[in-house]
Amino acid sequence: MKFEVTILGCGSATPTLRHWPTSQLVNHDEHYFLFDCGEGAQLQLRRYNIKFQQINHLFITHLHGDHCLGLPGLLSTMHLLGRTKDLNIYANAALQEAIEIQLRVSYSRLRFQLKWHPLSYDEPQIIMENAKLQVMSFPLNHRVPCCGFRISEKPKPRNMxxxxxxxxxxxxxxxxxxxxxxxxxxxxxxxxxNADLTLDPAEPKSYAFCTDTAFAEKTIDAVQGVDLLYHEATFLEKDRQRAYDTFHSTASDAARVANMAGVGKLILGHFSARYHDLNPFLEEAESVFKPVVLANEGLCFKV
Amino acid sequence: MKFEVTILGCGSATPTLRHWPTSQLVNHDEHYFLFDCGEGAQLQLRRYNIKFQQINHLFITHLHGDHCLGLPGLLSTMHLLGRTKDLNIYANAALQEAIEIQLRVSYSRLRFQLKWHPLSYDEPQIIMENAKLQVMSFPLNHRVPCCGFRISEKPKPRNMxxxxxxxxxxxxxxxxxxxxxxxxxxxxxxxxxNADLTLDPAEPKSYAFCTDTAFAEKTIDAVQGVDLLYHEATFLEKDRQRAYDTFHSTASDAARVANMAGVGKLILGHFSARYHDLNPFLEEAESVFKPVVLANEGLCFKV
Structure with a gap:
């Protein structure tokens, strides 16, 4: 059963020609889930030949522009291409107002329904589930309300x-x-x-998406034991004060979370535009935890 | 004195990997004017090394997403990079509400002032002028309120x-x-x-930007005699009915305007995503008017 993450953008707030703002697609058994939707996300979906009409669930961590400004364009294109299926959006309640006004002033009447699911920023919550997985939101530690998401497969049936x-x-x-x-x-x-008839099923897999956030103890609980963790690493250690001031993480902060949560593998992303060489991110993280990889647009990770 | 137009995007509503949505920069004597701001315009400004903090005037033809969805991201980046100078925005009054809500929900308090200049869609109006030029808006014929813009140099001083x-x-x-x-x-x-002391100055130049619009007599008056005309050509003749239904132009519509207005040169743009080969646009237009060129991202035209 497919369970993979495609990076559409892993840059941070100031745009560069090297990275797109945050967005990633999770494909679980051909069910598509979009996590964050920075400006240009629809172009990135095109670039990687992802059928975006198949996205039925869209999760927005927080309302800083680099995580959600691609949404109006994506909705508009879904409409222009004939979508009629509902689209579920899990986000800060305030986003609904901004999107509805944007649609109104651009004379857009979508032919499909937006189903809004306001997030809570107080405690972890199961926000979506189907037969095979559930998605949990959990609060992060950013300077504005912000959630991480954990996608966990449910126990699978035994193999006949x-x-x-x-x-x-x-x-x-x-x-x-x-x-x-x-x-x-x-x-x-x-x-x-039953033991004579069946074999143990594959272990349920899980993936967590943590951006934007400073290092936080509560994150460790929320991502405990996931197979794959994407954690923001906006800064290097030499800019730790800047990370602290802006409620972001360094590469080694991310690696500490990965280490303390006992995750399988760590992906670093949300790199500040100030760094041209990203290798030090890998080095700093690997001194705390392995395996680590650097996100990059178009990379696809199996969970 | 420099007077040139750089194409940042010349696609239409459905995004493609071949063209960006509409946006272009006019540089007049190192004064920068941005016309339309489709999604990703800020990246295109980066790509072509345009110092976008020097843009002080921004003109939006109409509020369809492919002409204005890049604005929140551009404003946010201007802010992040320390802008304090006012930015003048000439647009449909409704845009102000959408932008202000977008800024509010993303917790953005710009350190610079947005000076809003609501457009009239009834008749041509001079909306901006400085010592060397004036900008006029004039109504186009689209299915929502939409303006074209004409940038005309004022008569220049004689050459000593x-x-x-x-x-x-x-x-x-x-x-x-x-x-x-x-x-x-x-x-x-x-x-x-005086005739013994000076030589005649260069003729004042003018540029007009017409998108989105069906063919309209009144456009001909508004762009009469401009040196350079950008006119949308979303469709080819074989799709004339589609052009009619959606209030867009064909390549030969654009060429008819150019011909009847006696312009110096015509640029075609706003190509529908349905066409992979754009050469027929050139052929259809050239059967009515010459010279014609096809817009493309990064092309820079001297007025």
Whole structure:
């Protein structure tokens, strides 16, 4: 089952020609989830051939422009290309007003519904779930209300051993129960224990997206044990004071979170425009935690 | 004196990787004027090394997203980079509300003033002038209120012949009067006629920007005799019905305006995403008017 993250933008507030503002797409079993939507996100979706009409859930961490200014253009294009399906937006309640006025002044009457889901910035909350995963929001520590998101797969059904179906002539209608853990009882009353019929399923995977934020203890709890963590690293250690003043993280802050939360792998992003060489981010983070990779536009990470 | 137009974007509403949405920069004697500000305009300004803090006047034809969605990001970046100078915005009055709400929800308090100049969509109006030029807005024929803009140089001072300054020992303080047309009177009362002291100045130049619009007689009056005309050409003749339905022009509509207005040169732009080969735009226009060029990102035209 596919579970991957494509980086559409990993720059920060001041735009550069090297990085786009924040946006990334999570594809879970061909369900598409957009996380943040900086200016130009729709172009990046085009560039990487992502069918953006398949995005039904859109999550916005906070309302600084580099995380949400691509939204009006994306909505407008979805409309122009004939979308009729609802679009769920999980964001600060204030965004709804800004988007509705933007649509009104541009004479846009969308043919599809926007379903607004206001975020809470007080405590972690499950904000969305389907049969296979759930998405939790949790507060970050930025200078404006800001949430991270954790996408966690639900426990998967056990894997049926195909030969057993044949051996015991198990009818199709019973397979689902057996995959859920049931034994199988033969006509003569013999019980075939589930352990003989199935194999353990793959472990549920999880991904967390943390931007923008200063280092915070509570983040560690929220991302505990995720397989893949994207954590902002706007600054290097030499600019720690600047990170502190602006409620951002350094590369080693991000690595401390990864280390203390015992995550599988760390992706760094949200690089300040002031740095042309990003290798020191990798070096600083790797002195605390491994494995670490640097985000870059177009990179696709398997969770 | 420099008077040139740089194309930042010449695509239309549906974004493509070939063209950016509409935006262009006019540089008149190192005064910068931005016309329309589609999503990503600030990146295009970066790409072409245009110092966008020098833009003090920004003109928005109409409020369809592909002409103005780059504005919040541009304002935010101007702020982040320390701007304190006023910025004049000439646009539909409704834009002010949308921008102010966008700034409020993103917690942005600009350190510079936005000076809003609401446009009239009833008749041509002079909306801005300085010592060397004036900008006129004039109504276009689109399905929402929309203005074109004409930038006209004022008559220039006559050119002083340097040798005459020496010959008649003309003091520096008199030069300005002579350039304005005055004769010079020697101490013995001899009148040196202006015609002996100066040469005719260059003709004042003018540029007009017409997007988005269907063909309209009134456009011809407004752009009469400009040296350079940018006119939208969203469609080809084979899609004339679509142009009619959406209040856009075909390439030959644009050429008819250029021809009937006796302009010096025509630039076509605002190409629909449906066309991959743009050469037919040139062919259709050239059958009506010459010279014609196709807009493209990064092209710079002298007026």
């Amino acid at each position: 051993i195909p030969q057993m179906i044949e051996k015991y002539t198990i009818p199709f209608v019973r397979i689902r129960q057996i995959k859920a853990g049931a034994d199988y009882i033969l006509e003569d009353g013999t019980v075939i224990p | 012949i340097p040798q005459m300054i020496e010959k008649y020992t003309i003091p520096f303080v008199r030069i300005r009067q002579i350039k304005a047309g005055a004769d010079y009177i020697l101490e013995d009362g001899t009148v040196i006629p």
